[in-house]
Amino acid sequence: AQTVTQSQPEMSVQEAETVTLSCTYDTSESNYYLFWYKQPPSRQMILVIRQEAYKQQNATENRFSVNFQKAAKSFSLKISDSQLGDTAMYFCAFMNRLSRDDKIIFGKGTRLHILP
């Protein structure tokens, strides 16, 4: 069974700083997707970034980038020039690409506070 582990329950950084959220996962599959989702206080789940396991290039979306280390099964999220609106719960997630049920497995989350 696949598992997703986020070892940082809570983090705080000053506005404009760079912060990295850690995520490790365990799977025997070779073809999968990894995601970072953001859940702000509104509780609406927002996709931040997606990485396809067969792509070596790290995904980037504006201020958000990932460090995908497939051999180490590590998938960290870097937020550059952090903004107050980045305050949210961040979930790392895994999906087996060849699974028939397309289930997403979520980590327990990291609560990120951006301080003014």
Added chain:
Amino acid sequence: GAVVSQHPSWVICKSGTSVKIECRSLDFQATTMFWYRQFPKQSLMLMATSNEGSKATYEQGVEKDKFLINHASLTLSTLTVTSAHPEDSSFYICSASPFSYEQYFGPGTRLTVT
């Protein structure tokens, strides 16, 4: 595009009654819809997966007779909590998938059972 709505956003019901939550994909057809439950400050827990026209597949430990899921069309899935009890109070989130790997989440429904 890719908007998913949930109705109601917040519902209060009395213990022993049933409550229905709707999940709609507004601008796409969803072959698969998912229902999650989220307790305060916790992660999302998948309850069940439903495909249009088929019976839902429930995760281990989820009572299928208590949480009835109907995926009647490619744009609508409903979750009915039957004989609700205070311990069923939670935040319920649906997601809809038009195709593999892409899931769009609804805004969630807060259920309070008194």
